[in-house]
Amino acid sequence: MDIAQHIQELQASLPQGVTLVAVSKFHPVEALQEAYQAGQRVFGESRAQELVAKQHVLPKDIEWHFIGPLQSNKVKEIAPFISLIHSVDSLKLLKEIDKQAAKNERIIRVLLEIHVAAEETKHGFTPNECRDLVHHLPDLPHVQICGIMGMATLTDDETQIRKEFHTLHELFTELKGSVFSQSEAFSILSMGMTHDYKLAIEEGSNMIRVGTYIFGEREY
Numbered sequence: 001m002d003i004a005q006h007i008q009e010l011q012a013s014l015p016q017g018v019t020l021v022a023v024s025k026f027h028p029v030e031a032l033q034e035a036y037q038a039g040q041r042v043f044g045e046s047r048a049q050e051l052v053a054k055q056h057v058l059p060k061d062i063e064w065h066f067i068g069p070l071q072s073n074k075v076k077e078i079a080p081f082i083s084l085i086h087s088v089d090s091l092k093l094l095k096e097i098d099k100q101a102a103k104n105e106r107i108i109r110v111l112l113e114i115h116v117a118a119e120e121t122k123h124g125f126t127p128n129e130c131r132d133l134v135h136h137l138p139d140l141p142h143v144q145i146c147g148i149m150g151m152a153t154l155t156d157d158e159t160q161i162r163k164e165f166h167t168l169h170e171l172f173t174e175l176k177g178s179v180f181s182q183s184e185a186f187s188i189l190s191m192g193m194t195h196d197y198k199l200a201i202e203e204g205s206n207m208i209r210v211g212t213y214i215f216g217e218r219e220y
């Protein structure tokens with residue numbers, strides 16, 4: 001099956017209200033064009049330089065999401081156009097995004113990345129660190145916190161994956177009912193990748209980030 005078919009099949013299978021982010025990192029511009037022609041408009045990338053290069057040559061109505069680890073010194077490269085940053089994992093980064101957004105006279109939408117997986121290497125705040133952050137947030141007028149993002153452990157153990165997604169959903173609901181109760185923007189629960197997006201949707205995800213299923217294996 002080709003990229004267009006995968007996009008169409010996946011889009012048709014998603015419940016209403018679930019947004020598909022097509023994760024196109026490491027794939028060539030031609031692959032993104034094929035997805036675009038199949039109607040896909042939301043793309044996720046994980047490296048600033050690669051994202052800027054693709055944004056430069058592809059249609060301007062694409063909504064670009066940044067999903068990978070983001071170094072503070074790279075924020076300025078994507079600040080002029082980025083639509084959503086999923087991977088905010090420090091106050092320092094949040095402040096830098098605010099600064100660069102101000103320079104570009106825009107508000108940048110972000111998600112707070114939450115660490116729930118068993119692997120040590122995954123980035124993000126623990127749920128408690130996240131609570132602490134949002135209760136003591138400085139004034140950042142050019143940043144809009146729109147929700148949270150997380151990754152489950154890479155495992156075949158469905159029970160564990162569900163448990164981790166459930167933890168994310170509970171934290172999302174808690175924050176939405178407290179700190180962000182006055183924020184209409186706080187509405188995104190980004191979880192689920194190729195191997196676990198179906199479980200993620202069952203556990204309340206409304207934004208999935210799928211790469212391999214659409215574009216095939218990545219070549220590093």
Ligand SMILES: *Cc1c(COP(=O)(O)O)cnc(C)c1O
Binds near residue numbers: 067195213
């Ligand atoms: C690469 C990546 C994905 C997509 O992973 P697939 O398994 O290819 O669907 C999703 N989220 C993040 C944060 C990623 O880095």
